[in-house]
Amino acid sequence: MPLSPPLPAPPHDLDSPSHVLIVGDFADINGGQAKVALDSARMLADAGVQVTFFAACGPVSRRLEHKRISVICLDQPTILDDPNRLRAMRRGIWNGEAAKRLTAVIDGLDPTDTVIHCHGYAKGLSPAIGPVLANAPMPVLFTMHEYFLACPNGGFYDYRKQEICTRRPLGASCLATNCDARHMLHKGWRVTRQVATWGPGQLPGGLTDVAYISELQREVMTPHLGRKVRLHHVPNPVDAPELPPVDPRQNDIFLFVGRLSQEKGAAQFAEAARRAGVRAMFLGDGEQSETVRRLNPEAEILGWQPPEAVQEALGRARALVFPSLWYEGQPLVPIEALMRGVPVICGTWSAARECVEHGENGLVYRQPTVDALADALTRIDDVPTFDPLPLRQRLGPDAHRRRLLDLYGEMLARRRAA
Structure with a gap:
C-alpha cells in the first residue's frame, strides 16, 4: 500500500x-x-x-x-x-x-x-x-x-573448485558440473530457473x-x-560521508569488510596477512569465520558493524583489502575506502580494479593466490597519498x-x- x-x-x-x-x-x-x-x-x-x-x-x-x-x-x-x-x-x-x-x-x-x-x-x-x-x-x-x-548461479563462479567459471551457460559442460555452493540438486533447480528465464521469461x-x-x-x-x-x-552511486580524508600512512590495520565466505576470499586474506606479518581486521561474519580464526589467530574479527563503525575503522586503516575471488559487479566498499583516501588492494579479475590505479591509489595483484596477496600486503608503502575528490564527484x-x-x-x- x-x-x-x-x-x-x-x-x-x-x-x-x-x-x-x-x-x-x-x-x-x-x-x-x-x-x-x-x-x-x-x-x-x-x-x-x-x-x-x-x-x-x-x-x-x-x-x-x-x-x-x-x-x-x-x-x-x-x-x-x-x-x-x-x-x-x-x-x-x-x-x-x-x-x-x-x-x-x-x-x-x-x-x-x-x-x-x-x-x-x-x-x-x-x-x-x-x-x-x-x-x-x-x-x-x-x-x-x-x-x-546468463549464469544459473548468478556469478560465473565454481564454488566447488573455488574459481571463476568460463563454461557456456547451460552448455553440456555447465550442465554436467556441480558448481553450486550447496549440492547438485540445487544446481538442478537453478538450471530449471535459467531455462524459465531464457524461455517463457523472455x-x-x-x-x-x-x-x-x-x-x-x-x-x-x-x-x-x-x-x-x-x-x-x-x-x-556511492554516498560517502562528509568526513576528512584519512592519512593511511599513520595506520597499521589491513581491513576486510564483508561476508566471511569462500568467494569473498576471507580465508585467503587471513593466511596472507599472517604470512606478511601485518595486522588484519575483519568487519563481517559468515561460514568461514572459524576458518579465518584458525588460519590467523591474531586477526581481529568484529562481526557485522553499523555504517558509523565501518567508517571509524576506515579512519584507522592502512589499506582496505578486497580479495574477492569472483568477478563482482561494482563492489561498493572499495569505492567507499578510496573516497576516504584509503588505498585498496584487489585482484585484477575483480570489478574493483576499475577504480584502483596500481601504484597510485592502491595495488592490483595478478594471481588469486595467498602468495600473490601476501606480496601485495608487504608493498603497500609503494602507494603514495592521493586526492579522493575526483572519485567522489564521479560516483x-x-x-x-x-x-x-x-x-x-x-x-x-x-x-x-x-
Missing part, C-alpha cells in the same frame, strides 16, 4: 519522466542491490519525480517514506526464508502473483510519461516478470547487479535497454545479450541522478519518436 498519497511533482526537465516505476525483489536494504534501488527512489523523489516502488519481499524500509514515493510490497518471503520449501522452489522459478500484480500497476500508469526501472528478479520476483517488462507500453531499463541473465531477449555497473560486467555479459540490446553504463549521488534522468529522457524521446 502507498505510504503517502501521490502529490503533483514540481516543474522538472521536460525530457525527463514525471513518473518512474522501480521494480525489485526487496523493499528493505539487505544488500547492495536493494540499497541502490532504494537510494535511487529517494534521489528521484527529491528531484521532483513521482516514484512507485514495487517489491516482492518486505519489510518496507523507512527510507521509502517520502511524499513522492508510493510503495507496493507483496510481503512475500524470500526464496531462502520461505518455510514452505516446495512453494519457495515453485515461486522462485515462476512467481505468477508478482507478474499479475505488476501488470495491474503498469496498466494504471501513463505510458507517455513513465519509465520502468527494474533492479532484479532472482530472489523474489522470479523470471515471471520478464514478459510483463517485455510487453510494457513504456520504456524499460534493466540494471544488471549480478550475472543472473530474459534477456525481451529487454531493449540494459544498464551495466562496471566495464568488467559489460565484457562478461555482452556475448549473452541480444544484438539489439542498447547497453548503458550506469555505475552505482556520488548527484552524478548518478543526472545519469538516470538523462537516460530516462533519451528512452522516452526514442519511444515517442517511434
Whole structure:
C-alpha cells in the first residue's frame, strides 16, 4: 500500500519522466542491490519525480517514506526464508502473483510519461516478470547487479573448485558440473530457473535497454545479450560521508569488510596477512569465520558493524583489502575506502580494479593466490597519498541522478519518436 498519497511533482526537465516505476525483489536494504534501488527512489523523489516502488519481499524500509514515493510490497518471503520449501522452489522459478500484480500497476500508469526501472528478479520476483517488462507500453531499463541473465548461479563462479567459471551457460559442460555452493540438486533447480528465464521469461531477449555497473560486467555479459540490446553504463552511486580524508600512512590495520565466505576470499586474506606479518581486521561474519580464526589467530574479527563503525575503522586503516575471488559487479566498499583516501588492494579479475590505479591509489595483484596477496600486503608503502575528490564527484549521488534522468529522457524521446 502507498505510504503517502501521490502529490503533483514540481516543474522538472521536460525530457525527463514525471513518473518512474522501480521494480525489485526487496523493499528493505539487505544488500547492495536493494540499497541502490532504494537510494535511487529517494534521489528521484527529491528531484521532483513521482516514484512507485514495487517489491516482492518486505519489510518496507523507512527510507521509502517520502511524499513522492508510493510503495507496493507483496510481503512475500524470500526464496531462502520461505518455510514452505516446495512453494519457495515453485515461486522462485515462476512467481505468477508478482507478474499479475505488476501488470495491474503498469496498466494504471501513463505510458507517455513513465519509465520502468527494474533492479532484479532472482530472489523474489522470479523470471515471471520478464514478459510483463517485455510487453510494457513504456520504456524499460534493466540494471544488471549480478550475472543472473546468463549464469544459473548468478556469478560465473565454481564454488566447488573455488574459481571463476568460463563454461557456456547451460552448455553440456555447465550442465554436467556441480558448481553450486550447496549440492547438485540445487544446481538442478537453478538450471530449471535459467531455462524459465531464457524461455517463457523472455530474459534477456525481451529487454531493449540494459544498464551495466562496471566495464568488467559489460565484457562478461555482452556475448549473452541480444544484438539489439542498447547497453548503458550506469555505475552505482556511492554516498560517502562528509568526513576528512584519512592519512593511511599513520595506520597499521589491513581491513576486510564483508561476508566471511569462500568467494569473498576471507580465508585467503587471513593466511596472507599472517604470512606478511601485518595486522588484519575483519568487519563481517559468515561460514568461514572459524576458518579465518584458525588460519590467523591474531586477526581481529568484529562481526557485522553499523555504517558509523565501518567508517571509524576506515579512519584507522592502512589499506582496505578486497580479495574477492569472483568477478563482482561494482563492489561498493572499495569505492567507499578510496573516497576516504584509503588505498585498496584487489585482484585484477575483480570489478574493483576499475577504480584502483596500481601504484597510485592502491595495488592490483595478478594471481588469486595467498602468495600473490601476501606480496601485495608487504608493498603497500609503494602507494603514495592521493586526492579522493575526483572519485567522489564521479560516483556520488548527484552524478548518478543526472545519469538516470538523462537516460530516462533519451528512452522516452526514442519511444515517442517511434
